[in-house]
Amino acid sequence: MMNPVNRVFPLTITTLSPLHIDSGTRMAGDVDFYSDGDTTYVLNSDVALDLVARRWEETQLPYDQILSKWQADLDTDAQKIERFDQGLRKRIAQFEANTPRDPHKRNQMIQHFREERAQVKERRRLLEERRASPPDQPVDEGLPPELLNSSGFSDLLVTKLITLDDLRGRAALDDRPLVRYVIAGRPKVAHSQAEIYEQIKDVADRPYIPGSSLKGALRSALAWAYAKDLAPQFFQNLSREGQKAADNKIEAELFYGKDGPGPRRVGNAVLRDVLRGLHVGDSTPSAGGLELLNVQIYPKGSPVAVEAIPANTQLRATLQIERYMFESAIARQVLTFDPWQQRLAPETLAASCRQRAAALIAGDREFYTSQAAEVARFYKELDDQLAGLGPRSFLLPVGWGAGWRSKTLNDRLRADDQREQEFVEVVKRYNLRKNRAKSDRFSPGDLFPATRKLIYQGNRPHRPLGWLMVEIGEEKL
Secondary structure, X not given: OOOOOOEEEEEEEEEOOOEOOXXXXXXXXXXXXXXXXXXXXXXXXXXXXXXXXXHHHHHOOOHHHHHHHHHHHHHHHHHHHHHHHHHHHHHHHHXXXXXXXXXHHHXXXXXXXXXXXXXXXXXXXXXXXXXXXOOOOOOOOOOOHHHHOOOOHHHHHHHOOOOHHHHHOOOXXXXXXXXXXXXXXXXXXXXXXXXXXXXOEOOOOOEOOOHHHHHHHHHHHXXXXXXXXXXXXXXXXXXXXXOOOOOHHHHHHHHEXXXXXXXXXXXOHHHHEXXXXXXXXXXXXXXXXXXXXXXXXXXXXXXXXXXXXXXOOEEEEEEEEOOHHHHOHHHHHHEEOOOHHHHOOHHHHHXXXXXHHHHHHHHHXXXXXXXXXXXXXHHHHHHHHHHOOOOOEEEEEOOOOOOOHHHOOHHHHHOOHHHHHHHHHHHHHOOOOOOHHHHHHOOOOOOOOOOEEEEEEOOEEEXXXXXXXXXXXXXXX
């Protein structure tokens, strides 16, 4: 009797280079984050505004207290004037009792006393003006001017109602933290113009790898591994199928099950796809936090700041492979997926991914050898690691920045002269160079893609993004 339970395997995932899985959100400098030195604080903007408003309110007094303070200030100033006047009278009396014989000195002192009397008179006049103009009763405008006139966190700092010590000390308001989390590093561009590509995270702001990203990378590796066996006609007329449907014939031939001997036919493409039986769960969240990287288009491009899970971070996930679609006699009457049950077995799956990784590594190693020595050195180390892996381990490029080559059939589309010419037409028709003039000039044998996304250290290219090592563990029974 068939075992209906899915086959379940634990996955151990180690980042070999920083990994960015884009959330689709762009965080704005001075609003969503603030950089202090080489540390970037990701802010809860609502808390920052509420904290400033709360502190502003605490500085505002009721009108009766404002009047009391006004009257107290007047009384204090009146006492100061009176004490000064008494002191002046005392000095004048002493002068009159012992007038200097020197007429020049005597006249100087008389002039000085006259000026001081005038000062007393003027101070009393100003005091009476103030007494005649008590403060107006404040009008509640709803928001403090410090907030109304602020356009970012830097402006709030100027008010001194919020300070850098609030960031460094992780201030909170009603148990709501001002700082969501802290990242090492800062964007390369000017703070007010900076933005950060946000890493996908869970509700507790802990980064993780979505199962959909892992499965998508596995699908790309499997497509490349088995596309070599496709007949030439599946690579024809790609430029005439429409951009969204260009690869439909290839996808169907690679992944769709064949009709079984039973009378029922399945038209739904999702149900026909063998990889509906491959399930990859989201990884465990990373406890190690994030780093902020400056990524540039190599060889020429502007810097982009991205959050990333650092290299040498280990995460865990689960791989499940359905039994029913392969082993049920009823299911096989409708669709058959031979030889995919063997292709999805852990050792075979890992071998396919290793083959794909080897081709990608070889291509990028050749690309960088004469141009970026540090990046070429990384690919040499990656190649050495790949050679030493066991039968259930493999390397996998995942996420933003892993590159067009890792997400497509790449060289399979250019395997012979006929495919090369078709690929040229695809580049031109779908403007794959992102510049119409460059796409139109694309010719057989031209380099594609001509650029890569790389992490930079200072002004030097340092590492690619998104390389993982994955180990498939023993089946859970």
